[in-house]
Amino acid sequence: MSENGVTREKILKDYPRMGPDDHFTFECRPGVCCFTRCCQDVSIVLTPYDVLRLTRALRMDSSEFLEKYTLSGFTEKPRFPVVLLKMQGEKKRCPFVGEEGCKVYGNRPWACRMYPLGAAEPQNPNPDEHGFHFLIREELCKGHGEGRSWSVREWVSDQGIEEYDMMGASFKALMLHPEWTKKGEALTPAQLDMLYMACYDLDRFRRFVFESRFLEYFDVDEARVEALQTDDEELLDFAMQWLRFSLFGDKTMRVRHSVMEARQGAAGAEEPAAPPAR
């Protein structure tokens, strides 16, 4: 993946690493000569929580939102489904930018909140390597050196990123799972679709949970089942736990005893497989 067209390798090699108390000077406001220029011809990767927030703000079904506003693709290693905002028209403008600025400002994606900062994480868990922030300086953006000085910590708080990071923690745990190195290349098209659905197409995932035999298979607390019907954040967190169980065998889901017994009775079956996602 890249940050605003810059490769990960270049970021690791050339960009000064910033910690929470490092400072930069920056101002972005309506009236600045470059206003909304950063909202065109740009690759904005959406996290699952970005999709959830935008879908809810626009009162759309997640499948409809994904179809209308996003493009999908895959990262390389591991091969993982990603969605990007679909830019529109000759100038490749964000579908949510207007004369007054961002029309979904209160629900704008993580990358839009974070700009002009980027964030990098070590690809594999490593006690000697930590995540860090870095400053993105682009010719088009005239906000650098203007206004007040911000520490990284202050910027993250001011832009409402903490909530996004908190809600993104279970997705991050999935993305950085150590087992990817062993099986990332081996995912089948059905598994990739399962990943896409559970990460981004939450309304479809909800139908899968409630309209398939899912709840006959997994033992989920009654209170949680109730929450999953209406609480999107709860459903997203649950989806990440189901993916960790299904892909890596993590003990994040409880299979019903009756299912275990039936499986153990069947010839040679030691571990139950997850029910199919469709």
Ligand code: SF4
């Ligand atoms: S979502 Fe808003 S801030 Fe982000 S690119 Fe679109 S218009 Fe700009």
Ligand code: SF4
């Ligand atoms: S280009 Fe920079 S200063 Fe101009 S609107 Fe975008 S973020 Fe703000």
